[in-house]
Amino acid sequence: MQTVISLYQRAVAKSQHLSGFAPFLLRLYLAPVLLQAGWNKYQHIDDTIAWFGNSEWGLGLPAPALMATLAIGAEMLGAILLALGLFTRLVSIPLMVTMLVAIFAVHWPNGWLAIADSSSWLANDQVVNSAQQLSAARSILQEHGNYDWLTSNGSIVILNNGIEFAATYFLMLFSLFFTGGGRYTSLDHYISKGRPVVAEQQHG
DSSP states (O other): OHHHHHHHHHHHHHHGGGTTHHHHHHHHHHHHHHHHHHHHHHHTHHHHHHHHHOTTTSOOOSSHHHHHHHHHHHHHHHHHHHHHTOSHHHHHHHHHHHHHHIIIIIIGGGOSOSBOOTTSTTOOHHHHHHHHHHHHHHHHHHHHSOHHHHTTTSOOOOBOOOSHHHHHHHHHHHHHHHHOSOTTTSHHHHHHHHHHHHHHHHHO
């Protein structure tokens, strides 16, 4: 048993040289998602500001123009910095705030699921009731439309718009806040690695 434990500990120690790939993959996943989200808001900036400010059908946030600008900047600049692994921990903070706003101000009333799946154990009443509308939509399209063509690139679904994606992104960013950009795979690593050298040169 002691031999097995020793081998396991050695394997874990050697694997730490590759530990940077885990945050690297998280960064590569998040960067295009955030960049697209920010770009979409920027492309429809007037609609974005209206949505941020309207209290009836939007978020009802104060200073909507400023809030929209901050959200766009956080997502687009944050995506670039995450891709580079630069200031990873710092940039994770406003991005986590953005995800929390999305979770509690936008998606929370819809439950967990992003796509309605009435068979899921996470389905709420809204999702369960949507099964009837989805079945009716499929029947109409099968009878009056070219259903095979309409579904050739994927099944027809109902968007539930729950917290699933925003919560997942928040947890990924939360992880990056503690791990940083990753060993050998981020600019943060090489900047921190170079600091002692700079300090020594200054003292010399």
